[in-house]
Amino acid sequence: MLLPDWAVLNAVIDWLSHGFLNLTWWQVVLYTLATTHITIASVTIYLHRHQAHRAMDLHAIPAHFFRFWLWIGTGQVTREWVSIHRKHHAKCETIDDPHSPVAHGIKKVFWQGAELYRAESKNQETLSKYSQGCPNDWIERNLYSRFSWQGVGLMMILDLALFGILGLAVWAVQMVWIPVTAAGVINGIGHYWGYRNFEVPDASTNVVPWGILIGGEELHNNHHTYPTSAKFSVKPYEFDIGWIYISLMEKVGLARVKKTPPKLQLGSIRTVADEKTLEALIANRYEVMAGYANDMRRACKAEITAIKAKRGDVAVLLAAKRWLPRDSDKVPAEAVPKLALARAAHPVLDKMVTMREELRQLWLSRSQSREQLAGDLQAWCHRAEDSGITALREFSIRLRAARA
Numbered sequence: 001m002l003l004p005d006w007a008v009l010n011a012v013i014d015w016l017s018h019g020f021l022n023l024t025w026w027q028v029v030l031y032t033l034a035t036t037h038i039t040i041a042s043v044t045i046y047l048h049r050h051q052a053h054r055a056m057d058l059h060a061i062p063a064h065f066f067r068f069w070l071w072i073g074t075g076q077v078t079r080e081w082v083s084i085h086r087k088h089h090a091k092c093e094t095i096d097d098p099h100s101p102v103a104h105g106i107k108k109v110f111w112q113g114a115e116l117y118r119a120e121s122k123n124q125e126t127l128s129k130y131s132q133g134c135p136n137d138w139i140e141r142n143l144y145s146r147f148s149w150q151g152v153g154l155m156m157i158l159d160l161a162l163f164g165i166l167g168l169a170v171w172a173v174q175m176v177w178i179p180v181t182a183a184g185v186i187n188g189i190g191h192y193w194g195y196r197n198f199e200v201p202d203a204s205t206n207v208v209p210w211g212i213l214i215g216g217e218e219l220h221n222n223h224h225t226y227p228t229s230a231k232f233s234v235k236p237y238e239f240d241i242g243w244i245y246i247s248l249m250e251k252v253g254l255a256r257v258k259k260t261p262p263k264l265q266l267g268s269i270r271t272v273a274d275e276k277t278l279e280a281l282i283a284n285r286y287e288v289m290a291g292y293a294n295d296m297r298r299a300c301k302a303e304i305t306a307i308k309a310k311r312g313d314v315a316v317l318l319a320a321k322r323w324l325p326r327d328s329d330k331v332p333a334e335a336v337p338k339l340a341l342a343r344a345a346h347p348v349l350d351k352m353v354t355m356r357e358e359l360r361q362l363w364l365s366r367s368q369s370r371e372q373l374a375g376d377l378q379a380w381c382h383r384a385e386d387s388g389i390t391a392l393r394e395f396s397i398r399l400r401a402a403r404a
Contacts, residue, residue: 021162028163032170036177037212039073042066043081043178044215044242051078051134052085055230056246059254067135071144071151072158074178079145080121083130087120088187089227090130092202098126099187102203106192113183181214190220197234198225198286199293199327209238216240222261225286231260264288265403273381273400275374280402282363288399289360293325295391296352300324303346316341324353327360348389355384355392 023031046066049055058066070076084098093102098120101109109116120126144151152175159167159174185207194205204224211218219232219240226234233240249255264284270277281288300321307314320342323331331339343350358380362373384396 023163028166028170031162032173035073035170035174037215038069039174039177040181040213040215040217041242041245042069042073043076043182044217045246046070047076047078047081048085048217049230049242049246052082053228054133055228055257055259057256057258059249062249062254067140067144071148072155073152073174075148075152076178077121077145077148078140079127079131079134079136082134083127084117084120086130087126089224092204092224093191099183100203101188101192106188109191110184110188113187114179117183182217185214186217186220190218194221196221198222198290199325199330200225200286201327203330206238209235211239212241216242226259226261228259229261230257234261262287266398266401267403269397269401271400273374273378273396275370276404277400277402278362278370278374278377280404281359281377281399283404284402285363288402289356291398292356292359292395295395296325296349296356297321299348299352299389299391303349316345324349325356328357351387351389352392355380355387 046058046063047070050058050063067078070078088097088099091097093100095103097103099109099113099116104116155174156168156171159171161167163170189207190205191203192205194207195209196205198221200221202224204221206221207214207218209219216232216239217223219234219238222232222234222238223229230246231240231243232238233243246255246257250257262284264280264287300317304314304317304321307317316338319338320335323335323339324342343353362377362380365373368376381396381400384392387393
């Protein structure tokens, strides 16, 4: 029996208004957040940690699920994403970096990051050089890579079927999620603004210490410090939800972690710094220098307290304290005069800055032998402990207790 025309029209209008599920607005919001979260989890676990950096192995079941979800959720081709990301690490902050705000400007990367990505994805030299190990099976060649836009088209059809015309809004959010969070926030803000645990050569920052929406990718400075680590959090107050998922998958045999951030081990204090101390310093240099930076901050705080007690002017030191633990090439030009004034006025801090650079040169040197570098480290420790500066003395003693 055929329905009357008005009945068909009412059915169509009802479907356009509510879709097949007829959910409330907050249920639609929860669905949207859940699907976008699956998308970011797929990016950080599968594309980033598993494929690009080989920090972990994935069982075929989650690996194929992530590939399928990325196909319908982003239209992302694994080979392209991995190649561009590996090139980003290899050419970081140079003009050849596909999406560095240092090289291209923060506005361009934040607002046009997706365009930068698409342009680089057409660079066959990049794809050829940086795509080793990416999947190249039948389904990749004949579906995921060949018909990438049809995947997102399928997602649009599903959203329309489930939610009616509102499904277009759901689909739009799903489609902009990665361009905004990955291209804008991670690639843009994550190299421009935030805090740094480690003084790595690039400009990477941690955007926030605790986040869910970006799957742990907000801990970008940590990642650039230890790029082959499957875990991005390093501080007790940092939360990497991607690592939580990986840990759960490992417990049930669906993942195998290859590497996590190294942790400096302390043993008995050696009489003098030797080659073993040098080995521990080089292996854990980022963590060691982060500890040195904390000592500098405490010394700076003590100087400020002393000045305030004498009712002196702390403006110069306050203006420069942020830059005291930084590599000289990371200090912006406008801050250099302030830093010079602060160092001239505070010999303790000046000494700590000078000795920090001397310590850093130990692993940057390419012309000296292992024995020579060990001798230089031993001499550095002697000077630190004879400097009369408590922070330097205590740091040197801890360093002599370091184990690789």
